[in-house]
Amino acid sequence: MxxxxxxxxxxxxxxxxxxxxxxxxxxxxxxxxxxxxxxxxxxxxxxxxxxxxxxxxxxxxxxxxxxxxxxxxxxxxxxxxxxxxxxxxxxxxxxxxxxxxxxxxxxxxxxxxxxxxxxxxxxxxxxxxxxxxxxxxxxxxxxxxxxxxxxxxxxxxxxxxxxxxxxxxxxxxxxxPAGMNYDEAVAITLNYTVGYILLFELANLRPGKSILLHSAGGGVGQAVVQLAKTVEDVTIFGVCNKNKHEILKSSGNIDHLLERGVDYSGAVRKESPEGVDIVLDCLYGEEYRRGYALLKPMGRYILYGLSNSSENKSLSAARFWWQVDKVPPMKLYDENKSIGGLNLRHLMYQHGNNEFVRRIVEQVFKLWEEKKIKPxxxxxxxxxxxxxxxxxxxxxxxxxxxxxxxxxxxxxxxxxxxxxxxxxxxxxxxxxxxxxxxxxxxxxxxxxxxxxxxxxxxxxxxxxxxxxx
Amino acid sequence: MxxxxxxxxxxxxxxxxxxxxxxxxxxxxxxxxxxxxxxxxxxxxxxxxxxxxxxxxxxxxxxxxxxxxxxxxxxxxxxxxxxxxxxxxxxxxxxxxxxxxxxxxxxxxxxxxxxxxxxxxxxxxxxxxxxxxxxxxxxxxxxxxxxxxxxxxxxxxxxxxxxxxxxxxxxxxxxxPAGMNYDEAVAITLNYTVGYILLFELANLRPGKSILLHSAGGGVGQAVVQLAKTVEDVTIFGVCNKNKHEILKSSGNIDHLLERGVDYSGAVRKESPEGVDIVLDCLYGEEYRRGYALLKPMGRYILYGLSNSSENKSLSAARFWWQVDKVPPMKLYDENKSIGGLNLRHLMYQHGNNEFVRRIVEQVFKLWEEKKIKPxxxxxxxxxxxxxxxxxxxxxxxxxxxxxxxxxxxxxxxxxxxxxxxxxxxxxxxxxxxxxxxxxxxxxxxxxxxxxxxxxxxxxxxxxxxxxx
The missing domain is CATH 3.90.180.10 (Medium-chain alcohol dehydrogenases, catalytic domain)
Incomplete structure (x- = not known):
């Protein structure tokens, strides 16, 4: 131009x-x-x-x-x-x-x-x-x-x-809200809104539940961890790159750190033989299959990103997964499992659910005011x-x-x-x-x-x- | 023998x-x-x-x-x-x-x-x-x-x-509970437990939401209607045989009665152009496709029965649907939808979630004691x-x-x-x-x-x- x-x-x-x-x-x-x-x-x-x-x-x-x-x-x-x-x-x-x-x-x-x-x-x-x-x-x-x-x-x-x-x-x-600076506002709004919808609208998080969380060290990941810990007795399995483990360990909020890129199923089963209640996946592909398999009965898998498609993989590869990872509803019925997706951008700009999102943002800001979350x-x-x-x-x-x-x-x-x-x-x-x-x-x-x-x-x-x- | x-x-x-x-x-x-x-x-x-x-x-x-x-x-x-x-x-x-x-x-x-x-x-x-x-x-x-x-x-x-x-x-x-007779106990326990899990554990029913309910006149259907009406401002689209409409109309709990076996999508869209928040399907087959299509963004489809498979259809027909009605999780992500299943029998006798079911039964009995439900x-x-x-x-x-x-x-x-x-x-x-x-x-x-x-x-x-x- x-x-x-x-x-x-x-x-x-x-x-x-x-x-x-x-x-x-x-x-x-x-x-x-x-x-x-x-x-x-x-x-x-x-x-x-x-x-x-x-x-x-x-x-x-x-x-x-x-x-x-x-x-x-x-x-x-x-x-x-x-x-x-x-x-x-x-x-x-x-x-x-x-x-x-x-x-x-x-x-x-x-x-x-x-x-x-x-x-x-x-x-x-x-x-x-x-x-x-x-x-x-x-x-x-x-x-x-x-x-x-x-x-x-x-x-x-x-x-x-x-x-x-x-x-x-x-x-x-x-x-x-009064007292929230602009950096905080940017750090909170998108990530915690996604985290809040994932945990409290879609996954129906309750005390005592366990979560497998991908990209646990990232912005949404850290938001999910903080939001999840506002609920009693929640166990978090956090998957992230090995280089983040030491720092995340020191924060103490993630109960079990797992290494990205390896098959962590065994490590999860060792801690929780029956699997987990909630899988929050922003990667897709191989992780979908692994996450679904780890779900307990009454468990929910929620896809909220396609990060794997940005790494050495083309859109056509993502479309390939689209084809292979189909789930028959009858299987969900047999296994008492649920799967769902959250795409906040679509929700706001294609589906027009702006009032719903506004209510969630208000909830998030309230949690910040109560000092229950800190970006x-x-x-x-x-x-x-x-x-x-x-x-x-x-x-x-x-x-x-x-x-x-x-x-x-x-x-x-x-x-x-x-x-x-x-x-x-x-x-x-x-x-x-x-x-x-x-x-x-x-x-x-x-x-x-x-x-x-x-x-x-x-x-x-x-x-x-x-x-x- | x-x-x-x-x-x-x-x-x-x-x-x-x-x-x-x-x-x-x-x-x-x-x-x-x-x-x-x-x-x-x-x-x-x-x-x-x-x-x-x-x-x-x-x-x-x-x-x-x-x-x-x-x-x-x-x-x-x-x-x-x-x-x-x-x-x-x-x-x-x-x-x-x-x-x-x-x-x-x-x-x-x-x-x-x-x-x-x-x-x-x-x-x-x-x-x-x-x-x-x-x-x-x-x-x-x-x-x-x-x-x-x-x-x-x-x-x-x-x-x-x-x-x-x-x-x-x-x-x-x-x-x-004291005062519950055996007929009531039988009428309540299975049906309302299924209804409660569907609405409050899986569909996360909130005030103002709308529900499309199959077999609305049946035992589970009537339980769902009563349980849903314990939440403010819930709209129910009830699908059932035409011969039940008059009686169900007189009960006044179902906001919109739809005829089983016909395509009711237009009737639903007429009342609620954007569709519904929750679809509770115990039929499967054609109803799955219709129900999923009627879901609003953030909507949930839950399969809790395969009644269609008992009518002029064999198990192999049901398995056929299994094949054709597969859903790619990426589609759920794009569309902000969730699908899931509830099979209480599997939950209790295959998946061993008896303590979970017991907590739900207790909730149901509490609602009965509070006279909020009546079988x-x-x-x-x-x-x-x-x-x-x-x-x-x-x-x-x-x-x-x-x-x-x-x-x-x-x-x-x-x-x-x-x-x-x-x-x-x-x-x-x-x-x-x-x-x-x-x-x-x-x-x-x-x-x-x-x-x-x-x-x-x-x-x-x-x-x-x-x-x-």
């Missing part, structure tokens, strides 16, 4: 010859607050996300007055990390929407699926990524009665959250470091939520690739503002992904050596 | 030349109480149900002292109504069992599946039918600490309930009229529970077939002691079933014209 201005986001590439240029045009973008002219923006904006440059009905580009611009992280194509931090026109505001000035936004597994092209119904690239953000209401669209300018809110838009501004249907915006934040990053942050999640190295703080400066990048490897992996700090990434393990994989890239992708600036001190 | 004594139960047959002989041997069986020698019985009994005449370890037949006998309803073979009321040896008592002197027992849809041969893992015929009974504890086996002789109880044995005595594992026996009894019959009673359920003519009262005398039977047809079908009385059956509609069907019978079946005494005045 002609108006895009490359902000040198650190996507992978063959070289890192270019120096960073953080200051762009007439706007200071880092650390300096940008004031918004709330009254005169509507007619100046250009439609974002999937519509390319096509002007929207009420968003004709003014030739006299160029549209205001904002920082944003844009996906240029599926597969690999075809991601750039760019200057983009500020979004327009439609009926029943609010415009939010974003203070913090979050990285979720959906973003990895998006970049890989395995998330269904994505906009046509290029588009702004991101599904969760918190900030202040900057403008209120026609028909919106429950928000006013200046309200502190968190929102779950369908894409478009990784930017300075976003316009969101008011039905998917929630007022923040685990893995690390906070500048928007411009999105690829590094995503790589950390891709490598299963985050424990808890990865946050982007709009006021945070990007990390200084080395002029030449540095292949140092941090030795002390235990230094992961939940409040760290600078994250370390071991890139060596993932380099080959990333390069092979890049072979799918177009010439446009190859022009992305970036660095193989992404670590910073 | 040589010791069986035909009690001329009214099974279908080609003629009814034989006269009834109710009084058998040295025992008056109807209306006269039979006292039991509780101390000396154990070593005299012969094992019943599926073991034929094979003596059990602790149940050697005493040659000197013939075993005491009891009235019982026996299935001689699968398909059709190969059922007889016979004199059978009283059951033996094993460790952890209690012997119950039965006062009332119940007819459930499982009995129809049993006679048809579509219930899995049945004993080898001949065996005593029946899954629910209430009465007094007559003996307590070794290892049983929670019951004593004389206790008023209800039990859910795996077969064997249609008799004067039954020995049951104590884990599936429940003490009656609907369709009709009460003598044990010897079992075939007529079953035919009534088979023809979808019962509203609520069909009960056998062990103290009730069988109906007088006409000496020759009578082909009268009762005109006033509205006379169905919930407390009727004599039930009317319109046999004409079902005669052809029954005859075709009988062509599968063996010569033994054809020798069954009985009458085509089963109506009585």
């Amino acid at each position: 002609s108006e895009d201005k490359d902000m040198n986001l650190h996507a992978e590439g063959d070289s890192c010859q270019q120096q960073e240029t953080i200051s762009i045009d007439d706007k200071e973008i880092n650390g300096i607050k940008k004031e918004k002219n709330e009254k005169n923006d509507v007619n100046e904006k250009i439609v974002e996300n999937g519509d390319g440059d096509k002007p929207k009905e009420n968003g004709e580009k003014s030739i006299q007055e160029p549209p205001k611009e904002m920082r944003a992280v844009v996906l240029n194509g599926f597969g690999g990390f075809k991601i750039k931090a760019l200057k983009k026109p500020e979004p327009t505001l439609s009926e029943n929407e609010v415009l939010i000035k974003i203070k913090a936004c979050g990285l979720s597994f959906q973003d990895l699926l998006t970049k890989q092209g395995t998330l269904d119904n994505p906009p046509k690239p290029p588009f702004i990524m991101g599904f969760e953000c918190a900030g202040e209401i900057a403008e209120v669209g026609e028909g919106v009665t429950n928000f006013k300018v200046g309200d502190r809110v968190v929102a779950l838009p369908d894409h478009k959250a990784w930017a300075e501004y976003v316009s969101v249907p008011a039905v998917s915006v929630y007022s923040l 685990v934040i893995d690390s906070v990053w500048a928007l411009e470091d999105a690829v590094e942050a995503m790589q950390k999640m891709y490598d299963h190295k985050n424990i808890g939520k990865i946050i982007f703080d709009l006021n945070l400066e990007p990390k200084p990048k080395p002029a030449t690739p540095v292949k140092s490897k941090l030795k002390d992996k235990k230094n992961l700090n939940q409040e760290e503002k600078k994250s370390s990434i071991d890139v060596e393990n993932s380099e080959n994989q990333k390069e092979s992904e890049l072979t799918n890239g177009t010439s446009e992708d190859k022009s992305d600036s970036g660095s193989k050596g992404k670590e910073s001190s | 040589s010791e069986d004594k035909d009690m001329n139960l009214h099974a279908e047959g080609d003629s009814c030349q034989q006269q009834e002989t109710i009084s058998i041997d040295d025992k008056e069986i109807n209306g006269i109480k039979k006292e039991k020698n509780e101390k000396n019985d154990v070593n005299e009994k012969i094992v019943e149900n599926g073991d034929g005449d094979k003596p059990k370890e602790n149940g050697e037949k005493s040659i000197q002292e013939p075993p005491k006998e009891m009235r019982a309803v026996v299935l001689n073979g699968f398909g059709g109504f190969k059922i007889k009321a016979l004199k059978k040896p009283e059951p033996t008592l094993s460790e952890n069992e209690v012997l119950i002197k039965i006062k009332a027992c119940g007819l459930s849809f499982q009995d129809l599946l049993t006679k048809q041969g579509t219930l899995d893992n049945p004993p080898k015929p001949p065996f005593i039918m029946g899954f629910e009974c209430a009465g007094e504890i007559a003996e307590v086996g070794e290892g049983v600490t929670n019951f004593k002789v004389g206790d008023r109880v209800v039990a859910l044995p795996d077969h064997k309930a249609w008799a004067e005595y039954v020995s049951v594992p104590a884990v599936s026996v429940y003490s009656l 609907v009894i369709d009709s009460v019959w003598a044990l010897e009229d079992a075939v007529e009673a079953m035919q009534k359920m088979y023809d979808h003519k019962n509203i609520g529970k069909i009960i056998f009262d062990l103290n009730l005398e069988p109906k007088p039977k006409p000496a020759t077939p009578v082909k009268s047809k009762l005109k006033d079908k509205k006379n169905l009385n919930q407390e009727e002691k004599k039930s009317s059956i319109d046999v004409e509609n079902s005669e052809n069907q029954k005859e075709s079933e009988l062509t599968n019978g063996t010569s033994e079946d054809k020798s069954d005494s009985g009458s085509k014209g089963k109506e009585s005045s």
Whole structure:
């Protein structure tokens, strides 16, 4: 797009010859607050996300007055990390929407699926990524009665959250409780809402039950663990990468840690010969079969993600599982088992269950106010470091939520690739503002992904050596 | 079996030349109480149900002292109504069992599946039918600490309930609350336990939800309706035979009555365009596809019976559905739906979840004590009229529970077939002691079933014209 201005986001590439240029045009973008002219923006904006440059009905580009611009992280194509931090026109505001000035936004597994092209119904690239953000209401669209300018809110838009501004249907915006900061809001809202629905709406969690939980160290995983422990005598079998075990052990909330990628069935049976009451699976594939087999009678398996489809597996592989993993209802009847799925994005943006989701968000905020839950934040990053942050999640190295703080400066990048490897992996700090990434393990994989890239992708600036001190 | 004594139960047959002989041997069986020698019985009994005449370890037949006998309803073979009321040896008592002197027992849809041969893992015929009974504890086996002789109880044995005595594992026996009579106990325990698990354990019923319920006029159906109406603002779409609509309408508990056997999807969508939150299906086959399609997002389909497989359909047809109605979990994830099954018999007798079931029975009895539920009894019959009673359920003519009262005398039977047809079908009385059956509609069907019978079946005494005045 002609108006895009490359902000040198650190996507992978063959070289890192270019120096960073953080200051762009007439706007200071880092650390300096940008004031918004709330009254005169509507007619100046250009439609974002999937519509390319096509002007929207009420968003004709003014030739006299160029549209205001904002920082944003844009996906240029599926597969690999075809991601750039760019200057983009500020979004327009439609009926029943609010415009939010974003203070913090979050990285979720959906973003990895998006970049890989395995998330269904994505906009046509290029588009702004991101599904969760918190900030202040900057403008209120026609028909919106429950928000006013200046309200502190968190929102779950369908894409478009990784930017300075976003316009969101008011039905998917929630007022923040007093005392909840924006990082917390982003760390809580999506993950704990998913966790709450899984445990209390679908799995009907009761005292004394046992749960097998995949990706126990991730954002949703940590939310599920905390929410589950609000119920008496619940036993959690948490599956995650071996490298997270030590830190998760110290938290003490997961009763039995199991290693991702190995058959843990025996380990579960050793502790609980009859199996488990609830399986929460965000991986699918092989894990489905294993999880279902471990279910006790009256047990429930709930699929809430397809992470396996983002790793060395294509959408066609996921469709293959679709074919092989069919369950006859009569088998569920014979075995007294249930299976179900939760796809929050579909629930909100395809199925229109926004009032249901709002009630759950309110429940979650109430638990936070009662200090029964406290979000685990893995690390906070500048928007411009999105690829590094995503790589950390891709490598299963985050424990808890990865946050982007709009006021945070990007990390200084080395002029030449540095292949140092941090030795002390235990230094992961939940409040760290600078994250370390071991890139060596993932380099080959990333390069092979890049072979799918177009010439446009190859022009992305970036660095193989992404670590910073 | 040589010791069986035909009690001329009214099974279908080609003629009814034989006269009834109710009084058998040295025992008056109807209306006269039979006292039991509780101390000396154990070593005299012969094992019943599926073991034929094979003596059990602790149940050697005493040659000197013939075993005491009891009235019982026996299935001689699968398909059709190969059922007889016979004199059978009283059951033996094993460790952890209690012997119950039965006062009332119940007819459930499982009995129809049993006679048809579509219930899995049945004993080898001949065996005593029946899954629910209430009465007094007559003996307590070794290892049983929670019951004593004389206790008023209800039990859910795996077969064997249609008799004067039954020995049951104590884990599936429940003490009656004060004031609950035996008919009520039989009408409540199985049906409301199934209903309670369906609504509150599996479907997670909440205020404002809607339910599509199959066989809404049957025993479980009526239990579900009453239990659902203990929750605020629940809407029930009840599917049942047209002939039940008028009576069910007068009860006022079912918000929308739908006709069984027609596609009611349009009628449901007319009232609730988005569909329903919960589908409770005891039919399967075509109904599964229809029910699943009617589910709202976050909706649950629960299969709790395979009634369709008992009607003009063989087990192989049911297995065919097994093949075609497979659901990929990824579809459930995409659509935010859940499917599950409840098979109480498996739960108790294969999966060993007896403590769970006991907690539910206690909840159900509590609701009865609080007068929040009141069982609907369709009709009460003598044990010897079992075939007529079953035919009534088979023809979808019962509203609520069909009960056998062990103290009730069988109906007088006409000496020759009578082909009268009762005109006033509205006379169905919930407390009727004599039930009317319109046999004409079902005669052809029954005859075709009988062509599968063996010569033994054809020798069954009985009458085509089963109506009585």
